[in-house]
Amino acid sequence: MKIIRYFFEYIFVSFLFFIFQLMSYKKASNLGEKIGKFFGPFFRSKEKILDNLKKSKIADSNEKCEKIVKNMWGNYGRILAEYPFLKKFKKNILNNYLQIEGLEYLEEIKKNKKKAVFISGHFNNFELMAMQIENFGINVAAIYRPLNNFFLNKTMENIRVNHICRNQIKKGKAGTRELLNFFKNGYSIALMIDQRVSQGEQIKFFYRESSTTTIPAQLVKKYECEIVPVYIERVNKINFKIYFQKPLIFEKNETIKNITLKLNHILEKMILRNPDQWIWSHDRWK
Numbered sequence: 001m002k003i004i005r006y007f008f009e010y011i012f013v014s015f016l017f018f019i020f021q022l023m024s025y026k027k028a029s030n031l032g033e034k035i036g037k038f039f040g041p042f043f044r045s046k047e048k049i050l051d052n053l054k055k056s057k058i059a060d061s062n063e064k065c066e067k068i069v070k071n072m073w074g075n076y077g078r079i080l081a082e083y084p085f086l087k088k089f090k091k092n093i094l095n096n097y098l099q100i101e102g103l104e105y106l107e108e109i110k111k112n113k114k115k116a117v118f119i120s121g122h123f124n125n126f127e128l129m130a131m132q133i134e135n136f137g138i139n140v141a142a143i144y145r146p147l148n149n150f151f152l153n154k155t156m157e158n159i160r161v162n163h164i165c166r167n168q169i170k171k172g173k174a175g176t177r178e179l180l181n182f183f184k185n186g187y188s189i190a191l192m193i194d195q196r197v198s199q200g201e202q203i204k205f206f207y208r209e210s211s212t213t214t215i216p217a218q219l220v221k222k223y224e225c226e227i228v229p230v231y232i233e234r235v236n237k238i239n240f241k242i243y244f245q246k247p248l249i250f251e252k253n254e255t256i257k258n259i260t261l262k263l264n265h266i267l268e269k270m271i272l273r274n275p276d277q278w279i280w281s282h283d284r285w286k
Contacts, residue, residue, distance in 0.1 A: 006148075006149040006150065006151050006152070007151055009149055009151075009152060010149060010151035010152045010155075013080070013152055013155075014155070016035065016080065016081070017083065017084050017155075019031075020032070020081050020083075020084045020085075021084045025082070025085045025088070025094055025097070025238070026238050028081045028082070028084070028085065029078045029081050029082055029237065029238050030237070030238070031081060032077040032078045032079070032080050032081025032082070033074040033075070033077050033078050033081075033237070034074075034077065035077045035080070035081070036073045036074050036075070036076045036077015036078065036080065037070060037073045037074045037077065039077075040072075040073030040076055040077065041073065044281040046069065048281065048283065049069055049072070049280045049281055050065055050069065052280050052281075052282075052284060052285065053065050053068060053069075053280060055206065055207070055208055055285050056206035056207070056208075056271075057206065057207060058206075058271075058272070058275050059275070067276070068275050068276045068280070069280070070276075071276035071277075072276050072277075072278070072279065072280055072281075075124060075234065075276065075277055075279075076279065076281075078124075078125075078234070078237070078238075079124065079125050079126075082125050083127075083156075083159060086125075086127060086131070086159060086163045086164060087162070087163040089128065089131065090131055090135065090163045090164065092135070097238060097239050097240060098128070098132075098239070098240050098242070099235075099239070099240070099241045099242070100132060100241075100242045100244070101241065101242070101243045101244065102243055102244030102245060102246075103136070103244065105228060105244050105245070105246060105247055106133065106136045106138060106244055108247075109138060109188065109226075109228075109247075110136065110137055110138050113186065114188075114225070114226065115183060115186060115187065115188050115189075115223065115225050116188045116189075116225060116226045116227070116228050116247060117188065117189050117190075117191070117215075117216045117219050117220070117225055117226070117227045117228070118130075118133060118140070118188060118189065118190040118191070118227075118228045118230050118244075119190075119191060119192075119193050119216055119227060119228070119229055119230065119263060119266075119267075120190075120192055120193070120194075120229070120230040120231065120232065120270075121192055121193065121194030121267050121270060121271070121278060122192055122194055122195075122278065122279040122282070123231060123232045123233070123270065123274075123277050123278055124232045124233065124234040124240060124277050125232065125234075125240060126192060126232060127160070127164050128232055128240060128242060129142075129190055129230050129232060129242065130142035130164055130165035130190040131163075131164045131165060132242060133165075133188065133190060134164075134165050134166070138188055139186060139187045139188065140165060140167065140187060140188045140189070140190055141165070141167035141168070141169050141178075141179065141182040141187050141188075141189055141190070142160070142164070142165040142167065142168055142169065142189075142190045142191070143169045143170075143171060143175065143179065143189065143190070143191035143192075143215075144160060144168055144169070144170065144171065145170075145171045145195065146170055146171075165190070167182060167187065169182070171197070173199075176215070179215070183219065183223065189215075189219070190230075191213070191215065191216070193212070193213055193216065193263060193264075193267060194267055194278075194282065194284070195213075195282055195284070196210060196211045196212075196282065196283060196284050196285075196286060197211055197212065197213045198211065199213075200212045200213050200214060201214050201256075201257060201260065203257065203260050203261050203264055204261060204264065205264045205267070205268070205284065205285075206268055208285050209285075210264075210284055210285050211286075212260055212264060213260075214256050214257075214260050216259070216260070216263060217256040217257075217259035217260045217263070218256060220250055220254075220259055221254075221256060221259075224252075226247035226248060226249055227247065227248040227250075227263070228244055228245065228247050228248070229245040229248070229263075229266050229270070230242065230243065230244055230245065231243045231245070231270045231273070233273070233274060233277065234274070234277055248262075250262075
């Protein structure tokens with residue numbers, strides 16, 4: 001049954017991609033919002049999302065929770081609709097929809113050939129992070145989690161390699177070895193730290209323990225590299241602001257757990273800026 005469901009999901013998304021490509025970026029994104037709000041609840045449990053909101057203590061009323069959920073699905077739909085346009089963002093054809101702050105930090109990394117770890121979460125069109133780092137001329141490899149739907153995953157992997165960032169690393173043990181090889185060869189790493197990982201440590205995130213990746217902290221301890229937090233904000237629905245924050249430098253005596261906890265606190269602040277621009281459907285506190 002799962003294979004059949006995956007196949008029909010693939011057909012459905014492929015059809016939507018075809019429709020979106022016939023439209024302008026603005027119209028496609030606006031249509032995506034409507035599709036996300038209508039179909040989103042059929043793909044993810046609303047109870048799980050509301051439970052995540054309660055666990056994180058983000059909203060203090062059912063009305064606020066409902067508003068966040070509704071806007072989140074609209075944002076999810078926009079992200080889906082924007083995938084066919086990533087190649088235009090990559091070629092700077094749609095750069096009038098994009099504003100970047102903190103380019104001086106990228107310039108410093110590029111000029112001095114530093115290796116950095118760029119961290120963020122699934123905010124808005126999160127694919128723009130690795131894309132813009134590579135566009136700036138920094139050698140970077142991006143870590144991604146393959147989709148459970150193996151039909152659709154092939155499409156997404158092609159988009160990522162051809163139109164986002166050439167060097168893609170699958171999450172997992174084999175991916176960790178590949179990551180270290182890239183890092184040793186002078187590449188920076190870009191990854192999302194907001195998903196639950198089976199190999200992670202239990203670190204507090206919004207008041208509750210959650211299995212969290214320690215990869216950034218391990219790289220800091222081993223290579224004394226800098227960590228650059230990145231936040232992507234959706235502005236006026238179809239525009240983006242990417243904030244490259246000042247690189248973080250940790251003391252040598254900092255533990256992996258303490259570094260990871262501090263990164264979780266940074267992630268929390270990002271989420272609190274626009275709670276409905278983060279994807280709450282992840283099973284973060286399982």
